[in-house]
Amino acid sequence: xxxxxxxxxxxxxxxxxxxxxxxxxxxxxxxxxxxxxxxxxxxxxxxxxxxxxxxxxxxxxxxxxxxxxxxxxxxxxxxxxxxxxxxxxxxxxxxxxxxxxxxxxxxxxxxxxxxxxxxxxxxxxxxxxxxxxxxxxxxxxxxxxxxxxxxxxxxxxxxxxxxxxxxxxxxxxxxxxxxxxxxxxxxxxxxxxxxxxxxxxxxxxxxxxxxxxxxxxxxxxxxxxxxxxxxxxxxxxxxxxxxxxxxxxxxxxxxxxxxxxxxxxxxxxxxxxxxxxxxxxxxxxxxxxxxxxxxxxxxxxxxxxxxxxxxxxxxxxxxx
Numbered sequence: 140x141x142x143x144x145x146x147x148x149x150x151x152x153x154x155x156x157x158x159x160x161x162x163x164x165x166x167x168x169x170x171x172x173x174x175x176x177x178x179x180x181x182x183x184x185x186x187x188x189x190x191x192x193x194x195x196x197x198x199x200x201x202x203x204x205x206x207x208x209x210x211x212x213x214x215x216x217x218x219x220x221x222x223x224x225x226x227x228x229x230x231x232x233x234x235x236x237x238x239x240x241x242x243x244x245x246x247x248x249x250x251x252x253x254x255x256x257x258x259x260x261x262x263x264x265x266x267x268x269x270x271x272x273x274x275x276x277x278x279x280x281x282x283x284x285x286x287x288x289x290x291x292x293x294x295x296x297x298x299x300x301x302x303x304x305x306x307x308x309x310x311x312x313x314x315x316x317x318x319x320x321x322x323x324x325x326x327x328x329x330x331x332x333x334x335x336x337x338x339x340x341x342x343x344x345x346x347x348x349x350x351x352x353x354x355x356x357x358x359x360x361x362x363x364x365x366x367x368x369x370x371x372x373x374x375x376x377x378x379x380x381x382x383x384x385x386x387x388x389x390x391x392x393x394x395x396x397x398x399x400x401x402x403x404x405x406x407x408x409x410x411x412x413x414x415x416x417x418x419x420x421x422x423x424x425x426x427x428x429x430x431x432x433x434x435x436x437x438x439x440x441x442x443x444x445x446x447x448x449x450x451x452x453x454x455x456x457x458x459x
Contacts, residue, residue, distance in 0.1 A: 301420070
């Protein structure tokens with residue numbers, strides 16, 4: 140449900156990565172996820188700071204003070220690590236700044252209670268060319284300008300932002316390496332209709348990949364709490380809503396923090412799944428790197444709904 144301009148920008152981003160020497164879609168989307176994560180850190184921190192100023196509360200910004208980078212071996216003003224700062228740097232300067240200062244910084248912010256930051260510990264930044272980084276930063280900024288346009292046209296921020304990331308993910312083939320399969324969205328939506336998950340239930344996916352089933356369940360629940368006049372029919376023929384009837388903040392907190400649980404044995408997929416949920420508005424996603432086929436995995440009676448798929452068959456389980 141993206142505009143033609145947004146699709147064109149995303150296709151341009153992919154073309155730049157391919158021509159820049161990063162042809163593996165999984166590798167490319169992982170690098171793009173790092174950039175999106177850094178942009179989001181700046182955006183969320185700025186909003187929290189403004190909110191605190193409005194309410195008179197104290198807020199300690201993650202960009203306050205200095206940071207001693209292990210790679211540059213110097214005290215760095217954290218304000219220079221913001222997306223809004225380094226995006227104005229020239230090509231070579233931007234790449235060096237990002238490699239030696241920004242990226243090491245985001246890898247050590249696990250203290251900010253971010254699961255995504257936790258899985259950044261062994262992340263590697265491999266964008267090789269200054270021109271590729273500059274182009275990627277500019278395109279991502281242009282995409283967010285388009286998101287603002289979509290919002291003015293009546294879309295919600297998380298809907299459009301999430302659709303943007305989903306369109307990025309569509310480049311990952313349906314059958315990938317290491318047995319990774321990306322379930323078509325219309326299959327996910329149908330399975331959510333069949334299980335009809337509801338708020339208060341715990342939803343689990345033992346092989347979550349990009350998080351498609353968890354997001355499908357989330358969007359199904361939102362639709363069930365959307366006024367009829369705000370429900371739209373999507374491109375697959377399913378109803379879609381944004382949960383305008385959910386006015387209880389406790390229910391939003393439950394939905395976004397304690398409802399969806401996913402596992403995958405591949406760290407790259409965990410990072411991608413986490414970012415996918417974050418960009419759809421699930422602020423504290425519960426996705427972890429676990430081999431659920433291992434004998435050490437024991438999560439009996441933990442979930443009300445299990446959603447998973449094998450290349451040859453689907454698995455749907457709901458507690459009664």
